[in-house]
Amino acid sequence: MSIMRGKQIVLGVSGSIAAYKVAELARRLTLDGAAVDVVMTEAAKRFVGPATFQGLTGRPVLDDMWALPEDGVVGHVALGQRADLVVIAPASANTLARIAAGISDDLLTTTVLATPAPVLLAPAMNPHMLANPATQANLSTLRQRGMTVIEPAYGRMAEPMIGQGRLPDIAEIEGLIHGLLGQRYGSLRGLKVVVTAGANYEPIDPVRFIGNRSSGRQGYALAAEARDRGAKVVLVSGPAAIEPPAGVELVRVETAHEMEQAVHAALPGARLLLMCAAVADYRAADVAPRKLKKADDEFVLRLVRNPDILAGIAQRSDLIKVGFAAETDNLIEYAQAKLERKGLDMIVANEAVASIGSAESAATLISADRLIQLPQQPKQQTAAAILDAVETQFAARLHMQNIRNDTT
Numbered sequence: 362m363s364i365m366r367g368k369q370i371v372l373g374v375s376g377s378i379a380a381y382k383v384a385e386l387a388r389r390l391t392l393d394g395a396a397v398d399v400v401m402t403e404a405a406k407r408f409v410g411p412a413t414f415q416g417l418t419g420r421p422v423l424d425d426m427w428a429l430p431e432d433g434v435v436g437h438v439a440l441g442q443r444a445d446l447v448v449i450a451p452a453s454a455n456t457l458a459r460i461a462a463g464i465s466d467d468l469l470t471t472t473v474l475a476t477p478a479p480v481l482l483a484p485a486m487n488p489h490m491l492a493n494p495a496t497q498a499n500l501s502t503l504r505q506r507g508m509t510v511i512e513p514a515y516g517r518m519a520e521p522m523i524g525q526g527r528l529p530d531i532a533e534i535e536g537l538i539h540g541l542l543g544q545r546y547g548s549l550r551g552l553k554v555v556v557t558a559g560a561n562y563e564p565i566d567p568v569r570f571i572g573n574r575s576s577g578r579q580g581y582a583l584a585a586e587a588r589d590r591g592a593k594v595v596l597v598s599g600p601a602a603i604e605p606p607a608g609v610e611l612v613r614v615e616t617a618h619e620m621e622q623a624v625h626a627a628l629p630g631a632r633l634l635l636m637c638a639a640v641a642d643y644r645a646a647d648v649a650p651r652k653l654k655k656a657d658d659e660f661v662l663r664l665v666r667n668p669d670i671l672a673g674i675a676q677r678s679d680l681i682k683v684g685f686a687a688e689t690d691n692l693i694e695y696a697q698a699k700l701e702r703k704g705l706d707m708i709v710a711n712e713a714v715a716s717i718g719s720a721e722s723a724a725t726l727i728s729a730d731r732l733i734q735l736p737q738q739p740k741q742q743t744a745a746a747i748l749d750a751v752e753t754q755f756a757a758r759l760h761m762q763n764i765r766n767d768t769t
């Protein structure tokens with residue numbers, strides 16, 4: 362079930378040309394089951410009509426702090442009091458300045474001043490306005506007060522100029538909203554989770570590599586699901602076909618060696634490792650320093666074994682380890698053998714051809730005493746089912762009070 366379901370979100374829209382983009386955010390949050398109250402500043406209404414937001418959220422757009430009839434609570438503070446999260450997107454320089462100064466001269470600033478909920482700010486403005494020391498000082502004040510500020514994106518502005526000040530992708534804002542709600546309400550809140558995802562590229566020469574067809578979809582879905590449940594997620598990702606989720610710490614790697622090092626660096630303090638990456642078993646024995654030229658009809662490439670990342674941490678009994686097995690035959694039998702050989706708590710067995718690179722999977726979850734067959738479904742749902750099973754089967758270890766901080 363989406364973390365958004367039943368949540369009260371205040372979406373503040375202030376005066377910036379990027380205001381039209383957040384109509385999509387209002388739509389997505391509403392479709393995910395949230396009650397989205399859009400609050401517009403006077404300037405925002407010059408950029409987009411309230412009817413757009415009203416149509417997308419199915420709720421009236423609010424702009425008048427004197428016109429909020431509420432039972433028991435004084436109208437103008439009611440919105441902020443009952444909100445699970447306040448997000449302001451786009452946040453204009455003027456709105457940021459008013460919030461930083463504690464001014465409450467309209468419904469949006471009053472709501473922010475009166476809310477105990479987390480506040481997420483997505484500034485979007487002209488690059489000179491963003492770089493202005495006044496705006497920078499306001500942003501740093503707001504950060505210090507515990508508000509989350511999304512870094513504006515760099516690129517082409519509405520005016521003919523290139524610079525920093527664009528509203529980030531809606532998916533990024535959405536991901537951060539999910540993360541903040543997870544940290545407040547999620548079942549994994551406060552826990553550190555390490556997820557590996559994607560393929561490995563093992564170089565042959567400066568332009569060629571040995572790779573595999575892993576798209577990163579299952580690992581990215583797991584990272585997003587753990588984030589939505591409030592975990593502090595480190596996502597160690599090899600090359601992948603899709604954009605990584607927002608609101609996680611992303612460590613990009615290419616080779617199995619780099620992945621092993623990144624996993625070891627991420628493990629201190631972690632409670633759960635989801636080893637979803639399709640790690641390369643072999644690498645070229647010698648990597649050519651220059652591009653190889655074709656010569657003979659045959660070319661022999663010598664490969665050597667890569668380290669097994671899971672085997673290297675098999676002794677870590679404090680860490681719950683979930684491995685993944687993609688096989689073309691004898692799926693369950695091979696997966697069960699790997700569960701034992703690699704010292705895993707659970708292994709997710711997938712039919713390789715159907716699952717690798719695809720948007721869906723039909724996984725079997727195998728642990729020492731259980732075998733759960735999941736239906737063919739989108740990888741997001743598989744991710745949720747995997748974390749449900751981990752939370753059910755290893756609840757005590759997951760929420761154990763003291764953990765060792767070493768990686769051996």
Ligand code: C5P
Binds near residue numbers: 640685
């Ligand atoms: O042995 P096999 O590659 O099928 O095992 C798959 C599981 O082991 C996956 O969880 C994968 O991420 C992990 N693995 C690893 N190090 C390797 C190869 C695979 O940790 N060198």
